[in-house]
Amino acid sequence: xxxxxxxxxxxxxxxxSFSSVPKMPEKVSSMKRVSVLLGHLDETRTDAPLSELxxxxxxxxxxxxxxxxxxxxxxxxxSALRTPLCKAKKGGFKDTMPDDLLATVLxxxxxxxxxxxxxxxxxxxxxxxxxxxxxxxxxxIASLLTGFPEEVPIRTVNRQCSSGLQAIADVAAAIKSGxxxxxxxxxxxxxxxxxxxxxxxxxxxxxxxxxxxSCLLPMGITSENVAExxxxxxxxxxxxxxxxxxxxxxxxxxxxxxxxxxxVVTKVKDKATGLENEVxxxxxxxxxxxxxxxxxxKLRPAFKPNGTTTAGNASQVTDGAAxxxxxxxxxxxxxxxxxxxxxxxxxxxxxxxxxxxxxPAVAIPEACKKAGxxxxxxxxxxxxxxxxxxxxxxxxKLGLDEEKVNVNGGAIAxxxxxxxxGARCAATLLHEMNRRGPSCRYGVVSMCIGSGMxxxxxxxxx
Numbered sequence: 001x002x003x004x005x006x007x008x009x010x011x012x013x014x015x016x017s018f019s020s021v022p023k024m025p026e027k028v029s030s031m032k033r034v035s036v037l038l039g040h041l042d043e044t045r046t047d048a049p050l051s052e053l054x055x056x057x058x059x060x061x062x063x064x065x066x067x068x069x070x071x072x073x074x075x076x077x078x079s080a081l082r083t084p085l086c087k088a089k090k091g092g093f094k095d096t097m098p099d100d101l102l103a104t105v106l107x108x109x110x111x112x113x114x115x116x117x118x119x120x121x122x123x124x125x126x127x128x129x130x131x132x133x134x135x136x137x138x139x140x141i142a143s144l145l146t147g148f149p150e151e152v153p154i155r156t157v158n159r160q161c162s163s164g165l166q167a168i169a170d171v172a173a174a175i176k177s178g179x180x181x182x183x184x185x186x187x188x189x190x191x192x193x194x195x196x197x198x199x200x201x202x203x204x205x206x207x208x209x210x211x212x213x214s215c216l217l218p219m220g221i222t223s224e225n226v227a228e229x230x231x232x233x234x235x236x237x238x239x240x241x242x243x244x245x246x247x248x249x250x251x252x253x254x255x256x257x258x259x260x261x262x263x264v265v266t267k268v269k270d271k272a273t274g275l276e277n278e279v280x281x282x283x284x285x286x287x288x289x290x291x292x293x294x295x296x297x298k299l300r301p302a303f304k305p306n307g308t309t310t311a312g313n314a315s316q317v318t319d320g321a322a323x324x325x326x327x328x329x330x331x332x333x334x335x336x337x338x339x340x341x342x343x344x345x346x347x348x349x350x351x352x353x354x355x356x357x358x359x360p361a362v363a364i365p366e367a368c369k370k371a372g373x374x375x376x377x378x379x380x381x382x383x384x385x386x387x388x389x390x391x392x393x394x395x396x397k398l399g400l401d402e403e404k405v406n407v408n409g410g411a412i413a414x415x416x417x418x419x420x421x422g423a424r425c426a427a428t429l430l431h432e433m434n435r436r437g438p439s440c441r442y443g444v445v446s447m448c449i450g451s452g453m454x455x456x457x458x459x460x461x462x
Contacts (some may be wrong), residue, residue, distance in 0.1 A: 007054065043184040043213035055329045069462050075172040077459075079109040080427035081262050082322035085284045085415040092281035093319035096266045098130065098190040101252060103339035103422035107321035108262040109184060110147055113337055121180020123154040124170045126163025126187035127419035129194035132156070137362040139188070158419070161386065161447050162348065162455035163187055164322060165422025169346035169457060171326050182330050187420035193319075214353035216326045219396040220303030220314070223387035226357045227308045234308040238296040241313040241412045241459060243402075244385055249289035256408055256435070257284070260427040285413045286316045291326025313388040322423035340430040341443070344458040345371035351452050357390025359454020360446040362399040367456035369440030378404070379440040379460075382425035384409035384447035394446075408432060421447060426459070433461045 007050035083101055086092040093101065102125065109118050115448065125139045136156045143154045159166040163185025171183040206213040217225075226232060251257060263282035270277060289314075302314070332339055347366035351359050360383055368375050375398055383405055385391045395405055408428060425445040435442045437462065446456035 002184060005106060012448065016156075018137045019398075025136075027036065034224035036169060038115060044438060045385050051249075051447060058394065061274050065155055069460070070329065072328065073176070074329040074363075075089045075175050075326055075343045076329045076332050077326055077333050077340045077343065077426070077430060079113050079325040079425075080114075080322075080340055080430045081105050081107065081108045081112070081259065081343055082260055082420070082424045082427045083264050083320050084281050085286060085318050085320040085424070086281065086432055087286050087415065088195075088319050091192075091285045092268065092279070093190065093266065095269045095276070096133070096187050096190070096264070097138075097230075097318065098193060098319075098321070099138045099142040099145065099333065100266065100317065101138060101190065101286035101321035102186065102188040102293060104262055104264050105186060106143060106148070106184065107146040107322045109325040109428075110221055111222060112152040115325065115335070115337075116183065117152065119182050120148065120152050121183050123152065123170065123174045123186065124167040124173060124420060125156050125419075126158070126165070126167040127156050127189060128158055128160055128163055129189060129191065129196060132158070135185070142188075147167040159348065159453070159455065160450040161416070161418050162422055162449050162453070163419040163423065163457055165346070165426065165445055165457055166348070166422060168326070168343070171324075172343040172346070175326060175328060182325070182327040184325055185423060187417075187423040188321040189419040189421075190319045191317045191417060198201050209447065211353055211452075217354060218303065219356075219386070219450055220309055223309040223314065223355045223389045224304055225305045226355050226387070226393055227389040229355055230358075232308070232389045232392050234297065235293065235391050237308055237313040238310075239295040240385070240388040241296055241390050242291055242293040244388075244409045244412040244414075245288045245291045246289045246409075247407060248284070248413035251408035252283065252287060256281055256432070258295075260431045262347040284414055286318065286442065287409070287413050308386055309389060313412065314415075315384070315411035317385050318417040320415065320420050320424065322420050322427055323345040324423055336342070339462075342460040342462055344442075344460050346455070346457045348449075348453055348455045351454060353452030354451055355390075356452045357387055357448045358397070359448035359452070360384075360390075360394040361454070362447050362455030362458060364398060367446075367458050370459040371442075371460075373442060373458070375399075378442045378444050379436075380407065380429060380443040381405045382443070383410065384421055385412045386416060386448050388412060389407040390448055394448075422455070430459060433459070437461075 037058045139154050157166050168185035171185040263280050267276040296312040299310040299312045345367050349362045429443045433443050443459045
């Protein structure tokens with residue numbers, strides 16, 4: 001035959017029946033009918049010659065294999081920035097409002113790119129611990145304080161530890177759908193201001209449903225469950241923690257974080273005098289250079305007797321914010337902006353709440369599948385180190401090369417400001433991919449989610 005068969009397994013919206021093709025006079029040849037059908041499959045063609053249609057690649061079928069590169073409607077990132085990450089209650093942001101942290105990064109992503117604040121279609125902010133309505137108002141205050149016109153809307157999203165990544169995915173989906181051309185996905189958390197706690201009562205029905213009851217388990221207990229269920233030893237956890245600090249210290253010394261960190265002008269209250277002093281916070285303050293696995297092995301279990309999860313091999317409680325400026329590729333090119341990367345796919349997948357830390361092991365393959373690639377195609381991973389137990393398990397389960405995972409350290413060294421982590425990881429990943437150049441094509445951000453889920457997003461360096 002002149003035409004090859006169409007690929008099998010097309011998505012539903014491409015499964016065209018001949019009844020959808022306009023009726024044509026009987027004298028029109030079958031060749032012409034096929035030509036018309038192919039024209040329906042390729043929205044970029046109008047009246048191309050039949051010879052061209054026989055060899056022309058159909059962009060609509062890109063999801064069948066690897067994604068087409070550099071398409072005008074790709075959603076791309078043109079800026080990804082974060083504040084330094086500081087230890088809650090005793091670090092550089094202990095006296096800083098979450099509004100001010102968020103305002104810093106919202107201002108930076110627009111001002112550094114020259115994008116007018118009035119052109120932003122929406123701002124979506126991931127946040128976990130702040131009271132819902134109060135945090136939403138704080139985010140609105142942050143946008144207004146930093147000069148966004150009152151016409152620019154803003155909202156919050158809470159999918160626990162993936163909230164910052166969910167914000168990015170929500171903006172990408174809205175841009176792809178044509179709701180607006182330019183948007184910001186961000187995240188903020190002040191674990192100093194809003195400590196982890198449960199408000200109100202608990203539904204007594206959970207006593208009759210094991211999975212529902214497991215949603216209430218302390219996160220440290222779920223870490224112990226993962227370690228016990230999958231044989232993740234204390235030594236393996238401490239080794240990962242030491243490696244996280246060593247890599248973060250090395251990255252900071254080499255100024256690798258400079259491109260992603262926005263210094264924050266704030267005030268710190270002196271405990272002795274009560275006086276406030278203006279300071280500029282420009283570096284992460286949780287990194288412990290030189291710490292060893294042997295030193296970490298001396299720490300006591302934090303959540304259960306004879307357990308393996310400690311303060312040293314778990315993520316730090318942290319204050320911080322991050323923001324990612326996104327638009328269609330055609331819009332970025334029109335504005336003459338440098339493209340950091342392309343948002344390719346996102347997936348959130350549920351798992352057993354009792355071992356919620358395994359979430360990335362189920363979410364990463366799903367996100368890669370949606371992107372038309374495999375886990376083996378990924379060159380770099382930012383896998384949130386909520387606990388060394390679960391991060392170690394996920395790496396082993398997926399067969400990940402540790403030289404590709406958290407190459408500049410992870411949450412054990414840098415910290416885990418819950419709602420901001422996804423956006424922070426995206427910033428760290430994208431800047432590292434750009435440093436490595438074209439040989440580093442695909443990167444993944446992933447994390448586990450309290451109550452039993454995992455989330456992952458695929459980014460492409462193009």
